[in-house]
Amino acid sequence: MIRFEQVGKVYPDGTTAVRDLSFEVAEGELVTLVGPSGCGKTTTMMMVNRLIEPTAGRVLVAGRDVRGADPVLLRRGIGYVVQQGGLFPHRTVLDNTATVPALIGWKRARARARAAELLDLVGLDPAVYGPRYPAQLSGGQRQRVGVARALAADPPVLLMDEPFGAVDPVVRERLQNEFLRLQATVRKTVLLVTHDIEEAVRMGDRIAVYGEGRIEQYDTPAVVLGAPATPYVARFVGADRGLKRLSVTAVEPVDLEEPPVARTGEPAREAAARMRAEGARWAVVLSDSGELHGWVSADALAEAGERGPVGGLARRMDAWVPLGSPLKQAFGEMLQQDAGWVAVLDGARFLGVLTPAKLHEALRRSVDADARGVGRDEVDFDSVSDA
Numbered sequence: 458m459i460r461f462e463q464v465g466k467v468y469p470d471g472t473t474a475v476r477d478l479s480f481e482v483a484e485g486e487l488v489t490l491v492g493p494s495g496c497g498k499t500t501t502m503m504m505v506n507r508l509i510e511p512t513a514g515r516v517l518v519a520g521r522d523v524r525g526a527d528p529v530l531l532r533r534g535i536g537y538v539v540q541q542g543g544l545f546p547h548r549t550v551l552d553n554t555a556t557v558p559a560l561i562g563w564k565r566a567r568a569r570a571r572a573a574e575l576l577d578l579v580g581l582d583p584a585v586y587g588p589r590y591p592a593q594l595s596g597g598q599r600q601r602v603g604v605a606r607a608l609a610a611d612p613p614v615l616l617m618d619e620p621f622g623a624v625d626p627v628v629r630e631r632l633q634n635e636f637l638r639l640q641a642t643v644r645k646t647v648l649l650v651t652h653d654i655e656e657a658v659r660m661g662d663r664i665a666v667y668g669e670g671r672i673e674q675y676d677t678p679a680v681v682l683g684a685p686a687t688p689y690v691a692r693f694v695g696a697d698r699g700l701k702r703l704s705v706t707a708v709e710p711v712d713l714e715e716p717p718v719a720r721t722g723e724p725a726r727e728a729a730a731r732m733r734a735e736g737a738r739w740a741v742v743l744s745d746s747g748e749l750h751g752w753v754s755a756d757a758l759a760e761a762g763e764r765g766p767v768g769g770l771a772r773r774m775d776a777w778v779p780l781g782s783p784l785k786q787a788f789g790e791m792l793q794q795d796a797g798w799v800a801v802l803d804g805a806r807f808l809g810v811l812t813p814a815k816l817h818e819a820l821r822r823s824v825d826a827d828a829r830g831v832g833r834d835e836v837d838f839d840s841v842s843d844a
């Protein structure tokens with residue numbers, strides 16, 4: 458969808474911003490450009506919508522050299538989100554969001570209806586926020602409006618320059634997650650510039666790690682963390698990359714253990730006898746259709762004696778994650794709920810539990826798989842066992 462072919466940019470004063478860039482962003486993929494200040498990320502991005510022209514090579518969007526395109530028409534197909542949202546201060550949030558549809562000649566009512574729909578999509582009630590001015594919003598809200606505005610004309614490509622840069626870390630993480638959810642439905646082709654490796658790892662289907670004016674590695678977050686291509690990349694992603702891998706490795710069915718199980722309708726006495734025989738101190742309580750109901754301890758069953766079915770004695774299970782969640786989320790739940798394991802669900806269906814030992818195995822499995830995938834044997838297991 459976006460293709461860089463040996464692209465270089467030397468500014469008129471002789472500064473070489475980037476050289477020999479060649480990479481491709483597939484349709485519907487989110488690629489993060491990450492690197493220290495001044496390494497050429499913004500220059501790279503602005504060559505896509507022709508705010509900057511390359512001095513070597515060419516940039517193709519949907520197979521066409523952008524130099525052959527009318528810049529105005531080109532930019533209509535490319536949403537652009539900048540830090541702080543880049544909103545017009547004297548226009549309401551609704552009008553800001555409707556800017557591009559209005560520019561391309563939509564009737565006012567249709568443009569505004571579309572803007573309201575988009576505000577809703579980014580989590581802002583159009584009735585509440587639509588009439589406000591940018592100064593009457595929080596930083597996070599302004600950035601949401603920036604995203605809504607960029608998406609308003611439904612462009613296939615989105616360029617985002619430090620879109621979550623101006624907010625505190627908590628809001629930032631929330632905006633990142635919201636955007637990922639949104640991206641899962643709108644599937645734009647996205648280039649996102651950041652200097653934050655955590656953000657690059659969390660957001661990117663692929664990451665381009667920039668050194669000075671060039672890409673040092675272009676690959677999936679898992680491979681960049683598991684097998685950095687150069688010592689520079691290894692330094693840049695940091696010594697704690699084993700920990701970072703927790704964010705990019707998903708919980709899979711093979712990671713799960715089968716704990717002792719009791720059924721909601723089962724008599725407490727039978728469940729207690731079975732757990733005693735198995736030496737189990739607790740059991741997961743499931744409904745007949747296999748949905749998670751909670752958990753029960755052997756002690757609670759013993760105290761209840763003969764009475765009642767298991768269902769009434771079960772406690773709620775708060776430590777659970779959906780299948781496919783990052784290991785980091787599972788680990789977070791374990792810590793937050795002070796639990797020795799977390800349940801893993803597929804929808805409402807209980808699949809098994811993830812224990813700390815299995816979590817560690819899963820982490821190793823993902824490092825091994827990547828090491829095989831890229832034919833490297835220099836994977837640093839020390840950083841993994843630290844996690």
Ligand SMILES: Nc1ncnc2c1ncn2[C@@H]1O[C@H](COP(=O)(O)OP(=O)(O)OP(=O)(O)O)[C@@H](O)[C@H]1O
Pocket residue numbers: 468469470472473474492493494495496497498499500501652
């Ligand atoms: N108009 C210009 N004229 C001359 N040099 C420029 C110009 N714009 C950018 N540069 C230089 O080009 C290099 C790359 O800049 P660029 O803005 O692409 O980096 P960046 O990685 O986006 O940095 P940051 O994270 O600080 O925004 C820098 O050395 C910068 O000083």
